[in-house]
Amino acid sequence: MTMLMDPAPSADALALATSVREYLAETHGPEVLRRLDAASGRDPAIWQGLVAMGLPGLMVPEDAGGMGLGLEEAALIAAECGRVCLAEPLVDTAFIAVPWLLAHGDTALLADIAAGNRTIPLPHAINPWVDGGEGLHSVDPLRRLGTAPSDPPTDPHLLNLGALMTAAQLVGLAEAMQDQAVAYAKLREQFGQPIGAFQAIKHQLASCTVAIEFAKPVVWQAAAALAAGRSSAAIHVSHAKVAASDAAWAMAETAIQVHGAMGYTYEVDLHFWMKRTWALCGAWGSRAFHLARLDDAIIGGAHPIGPEHTFA
Amino acid sequence: MKLGFSAADEAFRAECADWLQGQMAGEFADIKGITKLTAKPERRREWEQQLAEHGWACIGWPKAWGGRDATLAQQVIFAEEYARADVPGRVNHIGVELAGPTILAFGSDEQKQRFLPGIAAGKTIWCQGFSEPNAGSDLASVRTRARLDGEEWVVNGQKIWTSLAHISDWIFVVTRSEEGSAGPKGLTFLMMNLHQPGIEVRPIRQINGDAEFNETFFTDARCPADSLIGAVGDGWRIAMGLLAFERGVSTLGQQMGFRNELDGIIAAAKANGAAQDPLIRQRIAQAEIGLRLMRYGALRMLSQTDHSAIGGAALTYKIQWASWRRSLGELAMDVLGQAGEVSAHADYEWDMLPNLFLYSRADTIYGGTNQIQRNLIAERGLGMPREPRGQA
Numbered sequence A: 001m002t003m004l005m006d007p008a009p010s011a012d013a014l015a016l017a018t019s020v021r022e023y024l025a026e027t028h029g030p031e032v033l034r035r036l037d038a039a040s041g042r043d044p045a046i047w048q049g050l051v052a053m054g055l056p057g058l059m060v061p062e063d064a065g066g067m068g069l070g071l072e073e074a075a076l077i078a079a080e081c082g083r084v085c086l087a088e089p090l091v092d093t094a095f096i097a098v099p100w101l102l103a104h105g106d107t108a109l110l111a112d113i114a115a116g117n118r119t120i121p122l123p124h125a126i127n128p129w130v131d132g133g134e135g136l137h138s139v140d141p142l143r144r145l146g147t148a149p150s151d152p153p154t155d156p157h158l159l160n161l162g163a164l165m166t167a168a169q170l171v172g173l174a175e176a177m178q179d180q181a182v183a184y185a186k187l188r189e190q191f192g193q194p195i196g197a198f199q200a201i202k203h204q205l206a207s208c209t210v211a212i213e214f215a216k217p218v219v220w221q222a223a224a225a226l227a228a229g230r231s232s233a234a235i236h237v238s239h240a241k242v243a244a245s246d247a248a249w250a251m252a253e254t255a256i257q258v259h260g261a262m263g264y265t266y267e268v269d270l271h272f273w274m275k276r277t278w279a280l281c282g283a284w285g286s287r288a289f290h291l292a293r294l295d296d297a298i299i300g301g302a303h304p305i306g307p308e309h310t311f312a
Numbered sequence B: 001m002k003l004g005f006s007a008a009d010e011a012f013r014a015e016c017a018d019w020l021q022g023q024m025a026g027e028f029a030d031i032k033g034i035t036k037l038t039a040k041p042e043r044r045r046e047w048e049q050q051l052a053e054h055g056w057a058c059i060g061w062p063k064a065w066g067g068r069d070a071t072l073a074q075q076v077i078f079a080e081e082y083a084r085a086d087v088p089g090r091v092n093h094i095g096v097e098l099a100g101p102t103i104l105a106f107g108s109d110e111q112k113q114r115f116l117p118g119i120a121a122g123k124t125i126w127c128q129g130f131s132e133p134n135a136g137s138d139l140a141s142v143r144t145r146a147r148l149d150g151e152e153w154v155v156n157g158q159k160i161w162t163s164l165a166h167i168s169d170w171i172f173v174v175t176r177s178e179e180g181s182a183g184p185k186g187l188t189f190l191m192m193n194l195h196q197p198g199i200e201v202r203p204i205r206q207i208n209g210d211a212e213f214n215e216t217f218f219t220d221a222r223c224p225a226d227s228l229i230g231a232v233g234d235g236w237r238i239a240m241g242l243l244a245f246e247r248g249v250s251t252l253g254q255q256m257g258f259r260n261e262l263d264g265i266i267a268a269a270k271a272n273g274a275a276q277d278p279l280i281r282q283r284i285a286q287a288e289i290g291l292r293l294m295r296y297g298a299l300r301m302l303s304q305t306d307h308s309a310i311g312g313a314a315l316t317y318k319i320q321w322a323s324w325r326r327s328l329g330e331l332a333m334d335v336l337g338q339a340g341e342v343s344a345h346a347d348y349e350w351d352m353l354p355n356l357f358l359y360s361r362a363d364t365i366y367g368g369t370n371q372i373q374r375n376l377i378a379e380r381g382l383g384m385p386r387e388p389r390g391q392a
Helices: A011-027 A030-039 A044-052 A071-083 A090-103 A110-114 A156-187 A199-227 A233-264 A270-282 A287-300 B007-025 B041-053 B072-084 B093-106 B109-120 B235-246 B255-272 B278-302 B313-341 B352-360 B370-381
Strands: A129-131 A135-138 A144-147 B126-129 B145-149 B152-160 B170-176 B187-193 B199-203 B214-224
Touching: A011 A044, A011 A071, A030 A270, A071 A090, A071 A156, A071 A199, A090 A110, A090 A156, A156 A199, A156 A233, A156 A270, A199 A233, A199 B370, A233 A270, A233 A287, A270 B313, A287 B278, B007 B072, B072 B255, B093 B109, B093 B126, B093 B170, B093 B235, B145 B170, B152 B170, B152 B187, B170 B235, B187 B214, B187 B235, B255 B278, B255 B313, B255 B352, B278 B313, B313 B352, B313 B370
Parallel strands: B126 B170
Antiparallel strands: A129 A144, A135 A144, B145 B152, B152 B214, B170 B187, B199 B214
């Protein structure tokens, strides 16, 4: 087994992610989340905007009307979806269902997906619900969950795709919460100075930054490994899910603490990100599930250890 | 050092348990187990009056004022049995545990006559006007202004996080009465009737959809000149005296509620198989150890042989329980797994454990954040140099 280290996204992929980030920052601010929560509904214009950007077809081959890009690019865009707490089924349909259909040679729905006319709910035995359904109430008021079928699929590749894209969203969520907490720590004054001047505050934020920065390359590595079909891909995916969940979880807790009592209110936007983080930390395999996959592989010998592998 | 309760205390415990459980099985069965402080406000007021009629409203107060002269140990026992019987939180907690003791300790005889009977009867509900938008951790920087206008104080400004102000009758307010003063000097502690045109209460919605606390606006609000406790300019001393009550008995009695929550988590872990996970098992064990630590700490305080050099529990208890319970909320979610994400009822209507998770996000913030607690322990307890501060 070769262990190619390619955790840095390409310049083209980063440019694409930047354009998506700019579009979402302009069109999908916190006021949109409040509007959707109050109306407990969807706004079709948001989906149409994503379609106009071509994002549902990001991974659909060009001959079926898509852009034909890979998992690395998709993971970067998934992080942008997390950053704005997007509730549209883009990640599920375009970045999980499409590569899964492609892996199975199932091309019948791809043109419809690329055109934005079809979204795909994804039942899997790892999840007790179906994302993209209706009828269940998530702690995240913007998430649409439906009842799981009695006999859901158990395909491990689907699970890995789901866990990878969830990890990527968690990175974006964590960075967004970091931005909010840092901005507040600079603005809010107590004892005659911004609270961010106190080490008790700034050190907490610095610790979160360490966790987030070290989670990112692990996520990109997992995307590359899964894209290349490496035998170690599942291990990388589990590593990414745990690292991203831990970073986002610590960031959520710290961001509330930095905001003080304001962080406990609905008036401050933070809670939308905190609730999405809570939901996604459990989705597509809990921390316990992914840690068990890692310890099975490391102690059981499936994941080679030693310097010739770790530093290859 | 013997840690524990006497035989007389245990007899008292049986009496409390008998009455409370009887109420929750009988006339007040409809409020048993309610966790939201804002649910069924009318019935909660009736419950306050029921407690009063049977002599349980303010057991720690002197008999002369409607209490029982209960010892510290008895007050803790009552709080424990209250939680064990699944009785919902007191809507007049602030009246009984904070306003009453403050009036008893610092108020005049006339003020005691005027205010204590209403609290003891469960009829006057109180709330607390301390924090302001720019005076949170830095409480001494309050700006709400009070000036004497003939026979009345006139108050202008804004308080925030005034829990249950929307169902309360009276509020105690820390005001800046000396113009140009800064910090803890020049403050006056006033008691004001909330039912007046100069006071407006607006609820603040929480992350869990509930609205326990409020913003309270004072626009030429008025109270008689003799509404102050202590002297003009003495407000900081009174406020600190009140906060000492807040950190006293009422926090010791929480542990039975914590026990209920941890038991709920353990039951859920056994039921859904999470108890097979070695990491979950260890975290449950750690939670159990943390609860026992708090228990023994409380018993040590009650034994009155607490010789801790840094003021023991008084300084260290808040950060200990708050950090423990915030972790407990996270353990609850990890035990429930993905099922914890979903409510069987509706958006913003969750069961006990998801609610515990959301509520516990605030534990390390209210009543002094963990960061403030660490500064207090280090600066007051250990005598370390004070934190450098900017120009106030």
